[in-house]
Amino acid sequence: MATLLPCLLAACGTAEPVRQATPAMWLVADDDTQIYMLGAMHALPRGTDWDGGKVADVIGTADELVMELSPEELAEAGGVFQSLAPRTAPLAMAKRLPPPALASYRALEASGSDFGGDTLDDWAVMVLMGQRVAQKAELDSSDGVETRLTQRFKDAGKPVGGLETAREQLMLFETLDPATQRTLLTRAAEKSGDAVKDVGALTAAWGRGDVAALEKVINDDVDAVPAARKAIITDRNRRWSAWIQKRLERPGTVLMAVGAGHLVGSDGVPAMLEADGLKVTRVQ
Known part of the structure; x- marks a missing residue:
């Protein structure tokens, strides 16, 4: 399931809408400040209904929205990826992956355009694989949690900010040691x-608010x-x-929406x- 790791940065979903999703949300507060923490999916199938109930109340009362990226x-992010992803020298995927993993990699690649993996770092190939999986699952970022929240807050004239920069986020992968990158790539291909x-x-666990399953x-x-x-979870959570x-x-009321995997465990x-x-x- 290493292909899911890119989804932890931009959490993915499945092609079947979760019609009445109730994603988990927590509150930490003091006398004059309330910070709601909502587990997010950046891309969802069309028709997924997640912003009712308590989430709707918080959207209405929050003074600002904070996400992983503004x-x-x-x-x-796309430009940063293009600048960081290339290898110093090309290395054929056949030299990186054992035969079974290579066959699975080729099968995924054949479902769309060529990844160009020979010219890319291991982490970058894995990210492209995760994006291809999202495409195969027929996801749409325009229906994702952050996209919809951003529009709602901008329409209301409320500020929208971020916890990280795109470069910081992608450098989480870029700075992994080579052995870890190769392990992640191999696992992603195998699975x-x-x-x-x-x-x-x-996504099903997210829609149920089932934090144990998540x-x-x-x-x-x-x-x-x-x-x-x-690097990808613990240090960022800290x-x-x-x-x-x-x-x-x-003082104030903040809605913080980050990948659901960062709020469990x-x-x-x-x-x-x-x-x-x-x-x-936990308020939802």
Whole structure:
């Protein structure tokens, strides 16, 4: 399920709409500040209804929206990827992957345009594979959580910000050591035949607000590659937890929408906040 790792940056979904999704959401607050943490999917099938109930209330009352990337940074992500992805010297995919993994990689590549993998770093090939899986699952970022939230907040004249830059986010992959990158790429290729199904399991758990199932899906993917888990999940969660604690020093109501995988488990943001002595309440 390593193909899901790019989805943890831009969480993916499945082609079947979750008509009445109730994604998990938490609240951390003090006397004059409320910060709601909503588990997000960046791309969803058309018709997915997730922004009713408590989420609708928070959208109406929040003063600002904070996501992983601001809209401006998201617009820069493609160019940053193109600048970071190329290898110093080409290396044939046949020299990187064992025969079974190579065959699965070629099958995924054959479902669309050529990845151009020989000229790209291992992490970049894996990201392209994750995007292809999203395409095969018939996802649409225009129906994703962040896209819809951004429009709602902009229409209301409310500020929309981000926790990271596009470069910072992609450098999480670029700076992984070569052995970890190769392990991730090999696992992604080996499991690519099941990737659409795995993405479906992730989205179904998200739609039910089933944090235990979400944690299991994510842990099955990243626990086998500890260095990737530390860089892509744990370290970022720690930075975001620190941001929340700093933001509590100023009054207001904030909706923070980040990939759902960052809010579950013992190293999820809510758990980190609780470990630091803050009260965190699940509100949906």
